[in-house]
Amino acid sequence: MSCGCSKLEDGKAIVDHVKSKGKENAVPKVTHKISCQCGEIFTLEKVVMNCPNCNMTYAVTPCSSDDISKVKPAGIKYV
Secondary structure (H helix, E strand, O other): OOOOOOOOOOOOHHHHHHHOEEEOOOOOOOOEEEEOOOOOOOEEEEOOOOOOOEEEEOOOOHHHHHHHHOEEEEEEEEO
């Protein structure tokens, strides 16, 4: 992915950008434990992934995937 994608802050914009590059199934540089808004804790195994409990979509760009602060929610079943 090209420079600048790490500046995306909105979860939906991140999902849309990552999907436009065909990278939604990429494995993050670091697997993060995500504390979902519903209370579920799950492992982010792909850069775009839904919470297994409530289907909240979480996303991060591949180039920023080593930074948990860059993982953003995008909405319920956004993907």
